[in-house]
Amino acid sequence: MNLRLDHGSPVPLYHQAAVAIEQLIVDGGLPPGAKLESEVELAERLGISRPTMRAALKELVDKGMLVRRRGVGTVVAAVPITRPLALTSLHDDLAQSGRTPTTRVLGLERTPCPAEAREPLGLSEEDEVVDMWRVRYADDRAIALMHNVLPGDLVELGATQLEHTSLYRLLRDAGVELHAATQRLGATAADSEQADRLMIERGNPLVAVTRTTYDTMARPIEYARLLYPADSYEVEMTLVER
Structure with a gap:
């Protein structure tokens, strides 16, 4: 140097x-x-x-x-993953950009609907959901901590499937027709557990994405809370004059 x-x-x-x-x-x-x-x-x-x-x-x-x-x-810092404003999976976006995506499943269980997902999914505390936590890697670097909640009657999923295939592809293969999503982006600081999962320092900035996905019948079929190290994530959008 x-x-x-x-x-x-x-x-x-x-x-x-x-x-x-x-x-x-x-x-x-x-x-x-x-x-x-x-x-x-x-x-x-x-x-x-x-x-x-x-x-x-x-x-x-x-x-x-x-x-x-x-x-x-x-x-x-790695070159950020640029994601278009489209209903795509991070797994597929990484593969298309020439990166090697891998997934670690931290948790996968059927459980009563957690509080943060009830309103987005239109469910009650008694309703059963599929609750999953995963870490997504790009070329062996942790670039996303993902919490996804699905209605319990939507699909059967296994940890091995989720380690090798994107969630959206598994849903489509099961006959679920994805149509649209509402998404909010914000910022937060990594707490100790998040920092440990993402292999970063506590307090490092994170991009926080909250998403509700709907099928072609306007039924909410996914609630997601996604955390990305700020240096690894970009959003690409096209603006037009109104």
């Missing part, structure tokens, strides 16, 4: 360091997933203090250029 700073410049040293590292990333000298040297090693290399180096790295983390990963250190 060839980095040089101008210690006589009026530009703050932390910003010079951030710009130099960012340029290496843009030029391909530090590819996505590359692990940076430690904060101490970088500070010694550049001849600056550790707090100054920490400020430089924070600037790049805040910009989404770097991400701090638990047990790994600071790495160059």
Whole structure:
């Protein structure tokens, strides 16, 4: 890593360091997933203090250029997954973009409808649902923590199926005709459990997606709460003049 700073410049040293590292990333000298040297090693290399180096790295983390990963250190952020505003599955979007999707099923059970899914699905506390928790990986990196709730009479699903096939494909194969969805995007910070599942630091920013999916008869057939590390997710939309 060839980095040089101008210690006589009026530009703050932390910003010079951030710009130099960012340029290496843009030029391909530090590819996505590359692990940076430690904060101490970088500070010694550049001849600056550790707090100054920490400020430089924070600037790049805040910009989404770097991400701090638990047990790994600071790495160059992966190219975000760009998702169009269409009713598609993350599994299929990843495959079409050339990434390798894999899934870990954390939980799959039949249970009374949880509180957050009752109104979206039009169900009561006594109604049975299929409740599932999964982590989706792209090229072995955790990029989504997914909580999906389906009406109990909709379909029979097994963990092995969910590990190898997208939920929407399984629904279509079972004869469910997906038609539309309402979706809200927000932001939150990872709590300890979410950070552990996504292999990120507690407090890291997450994109939070809440979705209700309907079939062709306007019946709600899925409630979903999806959490994505902010550096891994983009939304693509087309706007037209009204």
